[in-house]
Amino acid sequence: MNAAPADQIRLLDVQALDVRLSQLAHKRKSLPEHAEIESLTKDLTQLRDLLVAATTEESDTAREQTKAEQDVDQVRQRATRNQERLDSGAVSSPKDLENLQKEIVSLAKRQGDLEDVVLEVMERRESAQERAAELTERVGAVQGKVDDATARREAAFTEIDGEVAKVAKEREVVVASIPADLVKLYEKLRTQSGGVGAARLYQRRCEGCQLELNITEVMEVRAAAPDAVLRCENCRRILVRTPDSGI
Known part of the structure; x- marks a missing residue:
């Protein structure tokens, strides 16, 4: 030739x-923002998983608290009815009076136990709420870092792509002359x-x-x-x- x-x-x-x-x-492919975004995205995924777990726990404990409070209310209502029967004098049989009094005592103990359950559930729910609030804040912070790194990467892309277009145009002109x-x-x-x-x-x-x-x-x-x-x-x-x- x-x-x-x-x-x-x-x-x-x-x-x-x-x-x-x-x-x-190579420069476009090797921008430090690629690794930064990848690392932050992994952190964000983990935090979001933890947030889902925390909000699920908060929801579960909320239902558990409602159920426990309903149990307390049922015991309290029954104890109130029994006390009213006792106070009204409607029960005259000594044996029935004895049984009624024993049930009132038993219900009081049952109510106390259930109220302890309510307090324990409330503590777990409060802990889950605090954890969810903390994780929500952390998710927002990491998302902000992801957005910042993405913006920097896009700006670098724009600069590099602009130079690529310029060099490619120059190459096209030179190639046309050969x-x-x-x-x-x-x-x-x-x-x-x-x-x-x-x-x-x-x-x-x-x-x-x-x-x-x-x-x-x-x-x-x-x-x-x-x-x-x-x-x-x-x-x-x-x-x-x-x-x-x-x-």
């Missing part, structure tokens, strides 16, 4: 632009060679593989026509001659 020396040198400009595009892609067959070869080699399809020959050294040409290779380069598209014998990339090639 042949191509004007100027076209080959412009290929180096395309390569430089492609390297810059690769650097920008013969299509040379560009096609370059693109093929760039795909095969880790993103570098053309390299400068500088002081008898290929800047693609960083290996110096041996004497035979130097003689071949010297003998080649100026418009000949040369390939590095080691890395097979397009080898572009410049005034600094040392040939």
